[in-house]
Amino acid sequence: MLVYRLTKGFLSKSSTIGMSLGLTPYRENYALLPPGTSLIMYIVLIPFALIFLYGLYIRFRIYGFNALLTLSKDFRSWFTQSLRYSILQRRIVRDIIAGIMHLTTSYGILVLFTGTLLVFIDSDFLEPFNQKLLHGTFYLIFEFILDIFGLFLIFGIILQLIRRHCGVKRLKPRLEYYIYLWGLLFIGVSGFLLESIRISVTQPPWSSYSFMGNMISEIIMNSGIPSEVLKNLYNVLWWSHAITAFGLIAALPYTNLRHTIVSFIYTGLTHSAPRLPQLAKTPFKLSEVDLSSTEEFKIGFRKISDLDWLQKMGLDACTDCGRCEAICPAYSSGTLLSPRNLVQKLMKTMWKHRLRLERDLIESKDLGYDEIYACTTCGGCVEQCPVVISPLEYIIESRRAFIIDGRMEKKAIETLNNLSRVENPYGLPKIERETLVKELRELGAKTVDEHPNPEYIYWIGCLATYDPRIRNVARKMVEILSRAGVDFAILGTLERCTGEPARRMGEEGLFQELALKNIETLKSINAKKLIVHCPHCYQIFKNEYRELGLEIEVIHHSVLLRNLMSQGKIKPKISVDTLITFHDSCYIARFNNIINEPRELLSSLKFKEMERRGKDTFCCGAGGGNYWSEVKRVKRESLQRLEEAMKINAEVIIVECPYCIAMLEDAVRVMGLEEKIKILDVSEVF
Numbered sequence: 001m002l003v004y005r006l007t008k009g010f011l012s013k014s015s016t017i018g019m020s021l022g023l024t025p026y027r028e029n030y031a032l033l034p035p036g037t038s039l040i041m042y043i044v045l046i047p048f049a050l051i052f053l054y055g056l057y058i059r060f061r062i063y064g065f066n067a068l069l070t071l072s073k074d075f076r077s078w079f080t081q082s083l084r085y086s087i088l089q090r091r092i093v094r095d096i097i098a099g100i101m102h103l104t105t106s107y108g109i110l111v112l113f114t115g116t117l118l119v120f121i122d123s124d125f126l127e128p129f130n131q132k133l134l135h136g137t138f139y140l141i142f143e144f145i146l147d148i149f150g151l152f153l154i155f156g157i158i159l160q161l162i163r164r165h166c167g168v169k170r171l172k173p174r175l176e177y178y179i180y181l182w183g184l185l186f187i188g189v190s191g192f193l194l195e196s197i198r199i200s201v202t203q204p205p206w207s208s209y210s211f212m213g214n215m216i217s218e219i220i221m222n223s224g225i226p227s228e229v230l231k232n233l234y235n236v237l238w239w240s241h242a243i244t245a246f247g248l249i250a251a252l253p254y255t256n257l258r259h260t261i262v263s264f265i266y267t268g269l270t271h272s273a274p275r276l277p278q279l280a281k282t283p284f285k286l287s288e289v290d291l292s293s294t295e296e297f298k299i300g301f302r303k304i305s306d307l308d309w310l311q312k313m314g315l316d317a318c319t320d321c322g323r324c325e326a327i328c329p330a331y332s333s334g335t336l337l338s339p340r341n342l343v344q345k346l347m348k349t350m351w352k353h354r355l356r357l358e359r360d361l362i363e364s365k366d367l368g369y370d371e372i373y374a375c376t377t378c379g380g381c382v383e384q385c386p387v388v389i390s391p392l393e394y395i396i397e398s399r400r401a402f403i404i405d406g407r408m409e410k411k412a413i414e415t416l417n418n419l420s421r422v423e424n425p426y427g428l429p430k431i432e433r434e435t436l437v438k439e440l441r442e443l444g445a446k447t448v449d450e451h452p453n454p455e456y457i458y459w460i461g462c463l464a465t466y467d468p469r470i471r472n473v474a475r476k477m478v479e480i481l482s483r484a485g486v487d488f489a490i491l492g493t494l495e496r497c498t499g500e501p502a503r504r505m506g507e508e509g510l511f512q513e514l515a516l517k518n519i520e521t522l523k524s525i526n527a528k529k530l531i532v533h534c535p536h537c538y539q540i541f542k543n544e545y546r547e548l549g550l551e552i553e554v555i556h557h558s559v560l561l562r563n564l565m566s567q568g569k570i571k572p573k574i575s576v577d578t579l580i581t582f583h584d585s586c587y588i589a590r591f592n593n594i595i596n597e598p599r600e601l602l603s604s605l606k607f608k609e610m611e612r613r614g615k616d617t618f619c620c621g622a623g624g625g626n627y628w629s630e631v632k633r634v635k636r637e638s639l640q641r642l643e644e645a646m647k648i649n650a651e652v653i654i655v656e657c658p659y660c661i662a663m664l665e666d667a668v669r670v671m672g673l674e675e676k677i678k679i680l681d682v683s684e685v686f
């Protein structure tokens with residue numbers, strides 16, 4: 001037969017098996033290669049494999065081998081979560097081009113790697129026992145699938161190179177990335193060339209199943225290159241293909257390629273980690289702390305050794321994709337913070353100091369105050385990260401360490417002192433609250449003393465209590481609630497700050513002190529349902545007080561107003577000719593998934609969306625305690641957001657958060673746009 005005539009002198013063990021298989025299609029392993037190639041290949045592979053295994057061992061030694069233990073204990077939830085994020089790549093495919101690029105590349109690599117493993121089993125495990133895996137119909141399908149995924153790989157890599165060359169902003173042009181992208185491209189292309197030379201020389205009757213190789217082989221055959229030259233070329237190409245692949249495998253634990261393994265394990269384990277709406281773990285419970293004990297407990301993150309194994313693994317899972325940076329308001333306003341850089345920096349530090357993870361990152365200035373306190377805790381990075389890392393968690397943990405050191409800027413210290421002294425961040429006396437209560441009572445509100453056991457408690461919040469502009473929201477709400485016949489009462493002078501700014505700044509103890517007092521007050525009046533107009537209060541009551549002992553139904557005013565409107569109890573008063581837009585609050589839309597309700601309120605008005613909306617909203621810049629401290633920025637977040645609204649010619653921006661009102665109105669003043677655009681709370685539409 002032609003196949004045996006042409007390969008005379010290069011017949012391998014599989015050719016002998018091939019003879020016994022007759023015309024049955026089969027894989028001829030090590031075809032066109034001199035005898036003994038497989039042995040030499042294994043010898044060459046050994047150092048690469050050792051480098052790979054050593055790197056992997058070191059990584060897991062850094063995390064602690066608990067990681068693998070946890071994985072095996074809760075395999076089912078690990079698999080479900082990993083399926084969602086690593087296998088189906090749910091977050092990566094949100095961006096269509098990046099999704100196609102990553103899916104084709106990763107599945108190309110995965111299938112080709114599996115194919116190589118099957119060849120390895122076939123040639124080195126089964127053939128010595130005169131058995132064959134890759135033969136018959138299975139082999140034909142195998143060849144066909146490998147060609148398809150080989151194409152996927154080449155397509156994906158070319159797309160990646162184009163995106164990097166064309167300057168997709170968030171992709172860093174690092175030499176390391178180019179080396180392995182070109183390496184992978186070489187593996188894909190040389191794989192097809194090897195296949196086509198093999199087909200040209202051996203011409204198996206089933207070659208059409210390797211459709212790509214077959215097509216290229218026709219060009220080779222028409223070129224008239226002598227088969228001896230082809231065989232030599234094959235030899236050189238085969239070794240370069242193998243060594244490139246070995247090199248990439250060896251480099252895997254030491255380069256960004258490690259994310260292929262680490263993120264696969266990590267994403268599956270993140271179901272037990274704090275993710276939105278939680279920001280970070282509660283480090284202690286004040287109610288359970290034995291204040292007389294001299295035992296120290298650890299709070300905050302200042303050394304890599306302070307991180308738990310999952311947090312350490314999270315650093316290695318980072319793909320350096322920059323999605324977190326692209327959405328980060330702190331980064332876009334020119335502060336020192338980039339969540340990507342932070343995670344990458346910590347990952348590199350962890351590796352560099354792998355033998356002693358005790359380096360003090362605050363003392364060494366690896367973590368800078370201006371960097372860590374620039375975060376608005378908007379949650380954008382957590383929501384965007386394709387491998388479910390939470391840069392926010394590292395930030396909150398390190399803020400706790402800064403607080404312990406007392407390294408705060410002046411305004412932040414003042415705010416914390418105010419909270420501790422008079423239980424509000426302004427530092428204003430109680431009389432201010434009494435004035436507002438008096439005013440609200442005139443509008444129809446009753447205090448819990450006057451009206452015990454109401455259906456709802458309307459929580460006023462600090463901004464509406466002390467800021468004259470935001471007071472209008474409280475007035476409006478009381479007016480609407482009274483008009484609509486809602487059974488409610490206010491706490492009056494029993495109200496105090498929820499402690500949210502303290503918690504965001506990292507002052508956990510102060511936060512819990514205020515929280516426990518509020519919980520006691522709410523329990524003492526048997527409160528079951530809370531109405532809040534502040535997203536920060538909403539988030540705290542709904543998701544953060546629970547752990548400290550308060551289960552309560554919380555309703556954001558945008559939802560309540562939507563309900564009242566659908567019952568026909570209230571109607572918008574704004575002119576239908578005014579072009580309005582809506583600015584989502586991070587804590588309402590992104591943390592708590594309330595996106596449609598406020599829009600339904602505005603459905604009868606002339607409405608246009610801004611580009612960034614819903615879960616992709618852009619923070620006004622006030623969160624994370626930043627409203628209460630001084631943050632060095634180049635261009636404020638609120639100015640950028642206002643420009644976005646101006647781009648669509650909006651005349652009114654409707655917001656659902658008192659901080660957003662304050663920030664955006666300030667931006668309007670700075671830009672001198674008072675005559676052109678107005679900022680209104682949703683309640684002020686009615």
Ligand code: SF4
Binds near residue numbers: 324329339
């Ligand atoms: S939470 Fe928001 S501000 Fe903070 S790092 Fe993440 S994206 Fe940036």
Ligand code: SF4
Binds near residue numbers: 321323339340388
């Ligand atoms: S933290 Fe997540 S989003 Fe940010 S660069 Fe790393 S992988 Fe990408």
